[in-house]
Amino acid sequence: MDALQLAVRDLNFGYTSQDLIIRDWEHDFEGKEVVALTGPSGRGKSTLLYLLGLMLSPLSGHIMLDGENVGALNDAERAARRAQKYGFVFQDSALDPTRTVLDNVLETTLYRGVSREEQTPRALELLDAFGVSLRATHKPGQISGGQAQRIALCRALLSTPQVLLCDEPTGNLDAASASSVISGIRDHAASGAIVIIATHDPFLMDHCDRRVELT
Numbered sequence: 001m002d003a004l005q006l007a008v009r010d011l012n013f014g015y016t017s018q019d020l021i022i023r024d025w026e027h028d029f030e031g032k033e034v035v036a037l038t039g040p041s042g043r044g045k046s047t048l049l050y051l052l053g054l055m056l057s058p059l060s061g062h063i064m065l066d067g068e069n070v071g072a073l074n075d076a077e078r079a080a081r082r083a084q085k086y087g088f089v090f091q092d093s094a095l096d097p098t099r100t101v102l103d104n105v106l107e108t109t110l111y112r113g114v115s116r117e118e119q120t121p122r123a124l125e126l127l128d129a130f131g132v133s134l135r136a137t138h139k140p141g142q143i144s145g146g147q148a149q150r151i152a153l154c155r156a157l158l159s160t161p162q163v164l165l166c167d168e169p170t171g172n173l174d175a176a177s178a179s180s181v182i183s184g185i186r187d188h189a190a191s192g193a194i195v196i197i198a199t200h201d202p203f204l205m206d207h208c209d210r211r212v213e214l215t
């Protein structure tokens with residue numbers, strides 16, 4: 001089977017139309033690759049991840065995932081594609097403080113229309129693999145920033161997404177936890193997924209297949 005393709009063409013975006021942050025940007029990503037998205041602080045790495053992850057709409061340009069212009073979909077279609085095909089690890093983990101860790105990991109079952117019960121064993125397996133299974137019944141307020149990051153990765157991986165987008169996934173981690181996150185991310189890419197990671201972490205960059213710099 002051909003590798004998954006994500007092709008970005010003539011992409012333009014600004015939070016206001018006077019100030020474009022992403023200008024005529026283009027790039028090709030392929031399944032099985034782990035790509036580091038680098039560049040100075042404030043340059044637009046998170047913004048680009050939000051565009052690629054269908055959380056923001058381009059001002060103009062194309063975002064083609066396996067031949068479909070996903071950037072041009074309407075809100076409902078974008079939400080459906082996100083649930084089916086994308087996993088996102090936000091910079092601040094973005095866990096719901098009112099629900100347990102396990103419930104947070106299982107959150108996407110709701111949008112994907114799959115059974116919570118059926119996915120619970122895999123959710124627990126992921127928590128175990130990243131060394132946070134003892135926290136499954138805790139609330140996010142009772143865990144550390146580094147644990148929250150690993151839990152956010154478990155949530156993103158639960159749906160085995162075709163495209164995994166991570167914003168500084170090792171920002172709060174010690175070396176051992178960072179290594180386990182990197183190997184989890186690399187294993188996921190090996191299954192055929194496209195992985196794009198916005199980061200300033202040189203250790204993480206060294207474990208990516210290549211870098212794309214926003215200059």
Ligand SMILES: Nc1ncnc2c1ncn2[C@@H]1O[C@H](COP(=O)(O)OP(=O)(O)OP(=O)(O)O)[C@@H](O)[C@H]1O
Binds near residue numbers: 045046198
């Ligand atoms: N919601 C928003 N509304 C308006 N401007 C925004 C918004 N989010 C980000 N920006 C601005 O867009 C620019 C790019 O921000 P972004 O967070 O994408 O950069 P970054 O490269 O990821 O930075 P960092 O490395 O510090 O995380 C910055 O000037 C930022 O202030």
